[in-house]
Amino acid sequence: MMKRQVLVLFRNESPAALSILAAGFLFGLMSDNYFYIEVMMLAAIYAIFTMSWDILTGYTHELNFGFALFVGGAGYISGLANLHLGLPPYLTITIGALVTGLVGILIGYLTLRLKGPYFAMVTMAVAAILYKTSYLLHQYTGGEEGISGLGNLTPDPRYDFLIVWGITTIVYLLLRGYAGSRHGHILKAIRADENVAQCCGINTAYHKIETFALSGFLGGIGGGLFAHTQMQIGPTMLSGYISVIIVLLAIIGGMGTIVGPLIGAISLHLLNDYLRVVEGYRIVIYSGILILLVYLAPHGIFNLQILKKSKTLSFLLLGRRRTG
Amino acid sequence: MIQLQAIEMKKRFDGLLALSGLSFEVHSAEILGIIGPNGAGKTTAFNCLTGFTRLDGGSVLLDGQNLGRKKPYQIVNLGLSRTWQLVRPFFGMKVIEALQIPTFCRRVKNNSFDQTEVQERIYKVAGQLSLADKLQDTVDNLNQGQLRLLDIARALMVYPKVLLLDEPFSGLSHFEINKISATVKNLNQDGLTVVIIEHRLRELMKLVQKVVVVNFGQKIAEGTPQEVVQNPEVTKAYLGKEGEKIEIP
Amino acid sequence: MEIIILGATRGALYSVIAVGFVLVFSVGGILNLAHGTYYMLGAYMTYIFYSLVFQGSSTAWLLLSIICAIGVVALFSCLVYSILLRKHVESLTYVMVMTLALALFVSEIMALLFGVSGSSVPSLIEGSASILSVKVLNQQLLLLPMALVILPSLWFFLKKTRMGQGIDAVAQQRDGAILMGVNADRALIVTYGLSASMAATAGVMVAPISSVVPEMWLFPLIKAFAIAILGGMGSILGAVIASFLLGYAEVFTCFMFSEHLSEMVALVLIVLVLVFRPSGILGKKDRMNR
Numbered sequence: 001m002m003k004r005q006v007l008v009l010f011r012n013e014s015p016a017a018l019s020i021l022a023a024g025f026l027f028g029l030m031s032d033n034y035f036y037i038e039v040m041m042l043a044a045i046y047a048i049f050t051m052s053w054d055i056l057t058g059y060t061h062e063l064n065f066g067f068a069l070f071v072g073g074a075g076y077i078s079g080l081a082n083l084h085l086g087l088p089p090y091l092t093i094t095i096g097a098l099v100t101g102l103v104g105i106l107i108g109y110l111t112l113r114l115k116g117p118y119f120a121m122v123t124m125a126v127a128a129i130l131y132k133t134s135y136l137l138h139q140y141t142g143g144e145e146g147i148s149g150l151g152n153l154t155p156d157p158r159y160d161f162l163i164v165w166g167i168t169t170i171v172y173l174l175l176r177g178y179a180g181s182r183h184g185h186i187l188k189a190i191r192a193d194e195n196v197a198q199c200c201g202i203n204t205a206y207h208k209i210e211t212f213a214l215s216g217f218l219g220g221i222g223g224g225l226f227a228h229t230q231m232q233i234g235p236t237m238l239s240g241y242i243s244v245i246i247v248l249l250a251i252i253g254g255m256g257t258i259v260g261p262l263i264g265a266i267s268l269h270l271l272n273d274y275l276r277v278v279e280g281y282r283i284v285i286y287s288g289i290l291i292l293l294v295y296l297a298p299h300g301i302f303n304l305q306i307l308k309k310s311k312t313l314s315f316l317l318l319g320r321r322r323t324g
Numbered sequence: 325m326i327q328l329q330a331i332e333m334k335k336r337f338d339g340l341l342a343l344s345g346l347s348f349e350v351h352s353a354e355i356l357g358i359i360g361p362n363g364a365g366k367t368t369a370f371n372c373l374t375g376f377t378r379l380d381g382g383s384v385l386l387d388g389q390n391l392g393r394k395k396p397y398q399i400v401n402l403g404l405s406r407t408w409q410l411v412r413p414f415f416g417m418k419v420i421e422a423l424q425i426p427t428f429c430r431r432v433k434n435n436s437f438d439q440t441e442v443q444e445r446i447y448k449v450a451g452q453l454s455l456a457d458k459l460q461d462t463v464d465n466l467n468q469g470q471l472r473l474l475d476i477a478r479a480l481m482v483y484p485k486v487l488l489l490d491e492p493f494s495g496l497s498h499f500e501i502n503k504i505s506a507t508v509k510n511l512n513q514d515g516l517t518v519v520i521i522e523h524r525l526r527e528l529m530k531l532v533q534k535v536v537v538v539n540f541g542q543k544i545a546e547g548t549p550q551e552v553v554q555n556p557e558v559t560k561a562y563l564g565k566e567g568e569k570i571e572i573p
Numbered sequence: 574m575e576i577i578i579l580g581a582t583r584g585a586l587y588s589v590i591a592v593g594f595v596l597v598f599s600v601g602g603i604l605n606l607a608h609g610t611y612y613m614l615g616a617y618m619t620y621i622f623y624s625l626v627f628q629g630s631s632t633a634w635l636l637l638s639i640i641c642a643i644g645v646v647a648l649f650s651c652l653v654y655s656i657l658l659r660k661h662v663e664s665l666t667y668v669m670v671m672t673l674a675l676a677l678f679v680s681e682i683m684a685l686l687f688g689v690s691g692s693s694v695p696s697l698i699e700g701s702a703s704i705l706s707v708k709v710l711n712q713q714l715l716l717l718p719m720a721l722v723i724l725p726s727l728w729f730f731l732k733k734t735r736m737g738q739g740i741d742a743v744a745q746q747r748d749g750a751i752l753m754g755v756n757a758d759r760a761l762i763v764t765y766g767l768s769a770s771m772a773a774t775a776g777v778m779v780a781p782i783s784s785v786v787p788e789m790w791l792f793p794l795i796k797a798f799a800i801a802i803l804g805g806m807g808s809i810l811g812a813v814i815a816s817f818l819l820g821y822a823e824v825f826t827c828f829m830f831s832e833h834l835s836e837m838v839a840l841v842l843i844v845l846v847l848v849f850r851p852s853g854i855l856g857k858k859d860r861m862n863r
Contacts, residue, residue: 061666063665063666063669065669065673110848111847111848116665117598117665117669118847120665120669121604121798121843121847122844122847124798125795125798125843125844125847126844128795128840129837129840129841129844132833132836132837135833136833136837182428185424185425185428186428188416188417189422192413192414192415192416193412193413193414195396195408195412196408196412196413196414196478197425198376198395198396198397198400199374199396199400199406199478199479200397200400200426200478200481200482201400201401201426201429201431201482202397202425202426202429204397240673240791241677244670244673244674244677247670247673248674251666255666284678284682284685287677287678287681288678290674291657291674291675291678294667294670294671295657295671
């Protein structure tokens with residue numbers, strides 16, 4: 001019985017995403033190159049960010065331009081709880097994620113009425129307020145330096161890697177399941193026409209807040225993992241830069257697919273790392289490439305029409321499309 | 325039995341009185357037509373009935389229950405369903421997916437035994453509105469008439485007690501209008517209460533049992549189609565002068 | 574007394590920045606997150622022309638550099654619009670993402686070329702003046718006449734010239750204006766360039782007082798945001814009033830509490846206004862629903 005349910009869980013999944021996730025596990029088990037293990041771990045954390053961003057923005061098209069709020073917020077909370085209260089990482093990460101989940105509910109509730117640019121602006125401003133606050137409260141947050149010396153997840157980076165990669169896989173399956181369930185369908189209906197969705201007897205406000213909370217919670221888990229695997233958290237994780245990078249990675253991957261942001265984030269992060277060979281120009285080249293990709297495929301690589309038209313490709317990359 | 329009752333509905337927009345004490349009632353299993361010149365307040369009345377616009381005064385009762393401060397989705401769950409003047413389907417979905425959305429509401433859950441029954445209802449409603457062979461098509465590929473049918477199908481999915489249709493005939497051909505008329509008549513014979521706003525009087529009058537005429541946000545006449553067209557007030561509202569008759573076949 | 578004068582100069586600066594931002598939004602629905610970048614580029618280009626190209630040292634050379642800088646920024650912004658934005662101008666997501674990515678990109682390039690520590694530009698008028706026993710830098714005082722020249726001429730352009738009337742018409746009723754034969758695309762590109770050059774002018778004027786650093790694009794962007802929202806997002810008059818409101822509010826906070834807290838004013842205002850009165854304090858409600 002159990003086995004069958006697990007099989008059902010995977011049946012509709014994208015083969016491409018599953019094989020990348022599996023390859024990551026294999027890599028973590030086999031490789032002795034700790035440098036690349038660190039790189040892959042960070043890539044997976046970015047994938048958690050972009051996927052949890054995607055569940056809200058990709059499915060409702062309410063543009064969240066302040067995702068750093070969840071990422072950095074949870075990172076700081078779990079970091080501070082670890083540093084000052086001495087709580088173990090698994091507990092602080094949970095606390096941080098719960099707090100950002102609640103913040104998601106609060107912001108979702110307050111910004112329900114807002115659409116389009118106004119929603120984007122408010123999320124941006126809230127994140128910026130937190131960013132500034134981290135400087136104002138520098139005696140606690142370390143100001144520009146951030147806080148460092150946080151406890152790591154496990155003593156061995158390899159186990160860290162396996163845990164992070166495992167959580168990424170769980171987040172991926174969870175979000176795919178959510179998006180494929182009635183919740184995801186309702187979000188798509190809200191995206192198409194919120195009033196008509198209400199005419200279908202659906203409490204659209206509730207569903208938007210629920211998704212906001214989920215997005216904040218999972219983003220918070222990513223933020224906590226970042227803090228404890230990097231063993232430090234600084235204002236960069238609260239800055240507009242990180243928000244924009246998350247938006248860019250998810251959009252280039254393909255909004256509203258979960259797979260796209262997963263693969264987009266991992267591959268682009270690896271590219272970013274590869275560019276270390278030209279360290280001085282890295283950020284310029286990286287952001288230049290991102291701009292070029294957005295320009296060439298504004299709906300993202302996984303939403304390209306060529307992919308959608310070819311049955312094989314679309315199955316390989318996006319998985320079986322559920323209808324009925 | 326009175327099923328839906330609007331009592332003294334008042335609504336003001338920036339100093340403009342859209343509804344100035346509009347009252348009417350709909351008996352169960354009746355088809356009521358609401359007519360009136362452009363800007364008379366018909367669509368505003370629908371928006372107030374369904375909770376999309378908050379009333380400044382007056383009240384709405386559905387089976388004796390006050391819909392006063394209820395939200396649109398709560399009103400749908402009480403059994404009052406509507407369509408829109410300009411069709412607003414869920415673009416980007418397949419027809420079957422679009423019809424699935426209403427099945428996620430509480431009313432459908434309460435009214436159906438299990439998931440198979442819900443699925444069967446989709447096929448049944450799609451069949452009633454001759455969309456059965458379009459279920460796997462994308463909404464974007466439907467024509468205007470089919471979109472209209474889809475909109476009505478969507479409104480029917482929630483097991484409504486009362487169905488509000490806002491200009492269901494506009495932009496459609498004769499053939500399509502006849503099809504929709506026949507469907508509405510069938511549904512009505514199964515016990516559905518229907519309220520229709522429509523400008524195409526000729527087609528409307530054939531369908532409805534009672535007509536309410538609205539002008540300047542108020543009811544100016546009420547009665548059977550025959551009575552209403554002979555009412556001089558109505559001719560005046562429509563033609564701006566007295567003495568001429570509206571023709572109905 | 575200090576508050577009155579400093580608030581006024583600040584308001585003048587903000588109004589020149591924000592009016593362009595609001596104008597582009599109302600004409601093309603473009604939320605131009607690269608607006609601050611043009612402000613930054615204005616400052617950098619002045620530095621580049623004055624110190625690197627002309628290597629002059631007189632005020633005349635400085636003036637020439639300023640004119641060149643504004644021209645280059647205007648040209649650059651038109652290129653950005655026609656190459657990057659024009660194709661997908663209807664998609665809000667695309668425009669926001671693209672302009673913000675561009676802002677980051679340009680700021681990284683500037684950091685790469687000139688370092689993060691800052692470059693300096695001399696003032697147009699050196700020294701400072703005392704007004705009613707308040708000491709103010711001359712360059713800062715120059716902001717007032719700048720706004721007094723730019724804003725009325727913008728108004729004149731929009732109301733009295735043919736091109737401007739077209740732009741104004743598109744802003745008020747896009748479809749109607751197109752039906753009347755206004756070339757909306759050209760109106761938009763002109764507006765975009767105009768708005769960028771206004772931001773650049775503001776950047777040029779501020780360059781001597783604050784140091785020219787790669788991050789300087791962020792600050793005007795946030796102010797423009799706050800002002801646009803405060804003023805109701807569509808109205809230019811609202812934006813001007815809101816600029817001075819924000820200017821005074823910030824100077825006041827700065828005096829009463831601290832410099833750091835005054836940077837928060839704009840952000841907190843954005844959130845509060847949007848959450849509790851989304852139509853803006855001065856705007857009309859229907860602006861929201863468009």
